[in-house]
Amino acid sequence: MMHIDCAIIGGGPAGLSAALVLGRSRRHVLLFDDNRPRNAVTRESHGFITRDGVKPSEFRAIAHQDIARYPSVTVKSQRVTEVRHSGRGSFHVRTGDGIVYHSRTIILAAGLKESLPAVPQIQDYYGKSLFSCPYCDGWELRDKPLVVIGESGSHAVSLAKFVYNWSKDLVVCTNGRQVLTQEQLAMFARKGIRVQSQRIRALKGSGGQLQSVQFEDGSEIKRAGGFVSPKWRHAIDFGEKLGCAMNEHGGLVKDEYGRTTVRGVYAAGDGALITPAQLIIAAGDGSRAALGVNGDIVNEDFDR
Structure with a gap:
């Protein structure tokens, strides 16, 4: 079983941004991305400074190039099928191919699905x-x-x-x-x-x-x-299954650094914010969640 610092579930702007920050923080990270983004129908993404009008596929390709510079970050093109507490203050993450990973922390960044x-x-x-x-x-x-x-x-x-x-x-x-x-x-x-x-x-x-x-x-x-005006729902329900509290808009309750009400579980992007669902806001939210993860690990390890 592979042991990692953080499993990021979701390869959109929030997950990608979180992976970049954690890679630069020398954390061992697995980013799980099954390549089914909500904006797959979108031809251009707007409002992200230096990337206004970028194609979503191009944005993802550039982000993957950035992340590839950091050897402690690995992108897995796998769908996560289960996340559960290991019983030792960490988590087991199972993918569709049956492999189980052991992670100290989780960032839920899989975003939303819409019903038109x-x-x-x-x-x-x-x-x-x-x-x-x-x-x-x-x-x-x-x-x-x-x-x-x-x-x-x-x-x-x-x-x-x-x-x-x-x-x-x-x-x-x-x-x-x-x-x-x-x-x-x-x-x-x-x-x-x-x-x-x-x-x-x-x-x-x-x-x-x-x-x-x-x-x-x-x-x-x-x-x-x-x-x-679509109806929104979570792309995955891992947060609810792990016992995370939900806010009045249906998002995951979290603090300014992405910490949910369950220790070790962080949330970032549209699945936590619900609205506004913008590329640049999701990316910034992923960065803050990564700061939360790294800060908590630093303090936990330093105090041992």
């Missing part, structure tokens, strides 16, 4: 002309005729307010759900935001570029893109 609204063909457009984050993709859609699709009233209202910053030509679609109050409808009307509560029959376009939205009664509106 129940709209036909929505996957064909998601990541190309329909997105979830206006900070990430609002600039590219500025001043275009846009749609906001949200099946939860509070989420639809919040998303529409933000999207309005980039485009005033806006239609909010609740996809057959009566989720908006009279006050919310009046607020939208004052801003010139149209609301369509009919169920969406089809999205129309070509090559992932949205051109129109068709409703059950046959009516249709021309739209050049838009934003959707």
Whole structure:
């Protein structure tokens, strides 16, 4: 059984950043990455200084080159299937090929998975002309005729307010759900935001570029893109199984250095933050979790 200082579960920006910091801290680290990133449909990532507009695959390749300079860090292209307490203040990490690793600490950085609204063909457009984050993709859609699709009233209202910053030509679609109050409808009307509560029959376009939205009664509106409000869930449930507390947003409770409520378990990235889900924020969160891991190991070893 291999003994390591830290097992990082998740090879996105949070996990990669954590691996870099721990490698430079001379820690023996395994980074587990099954190469199924949430942003696989994304053509470009935005908002990361020096990397604005970078392809996610390019970002990962550059990060792997950076990490490769540190011999104590190993990237494993394996899916972790189980994490459990070893009974000695550390953890056993089992992968899909049956190998078990013994680690002093764990960083949970596997991020989130999303469930999109129940709209036909929505996957064909998601990541190309329909997105979830206006900070990430609002600039590219500025001043275009846009749609906001949200099946939860509070989420639809919040998303529409933000999207309005980039485009005033806006239609909010609740996809057959009566989720908006009279006050919310009046607020939208004052801003010139149209609301369509009919169920969406089809999205129309070509090559992932949205051109129109068709409703059950046959009516249709021309739209050049838009934003959707997904439901988020953890990509893995190891934190909950290990007994980590959850916050009111569904993320893992943690302190400023990623420490969860379970000793030796740290969390970083979207799975802890939930929102905002941005590349640069996740990377910074991974760095802070790595500082927490190394600081705790330093103190523990020095005091022996």
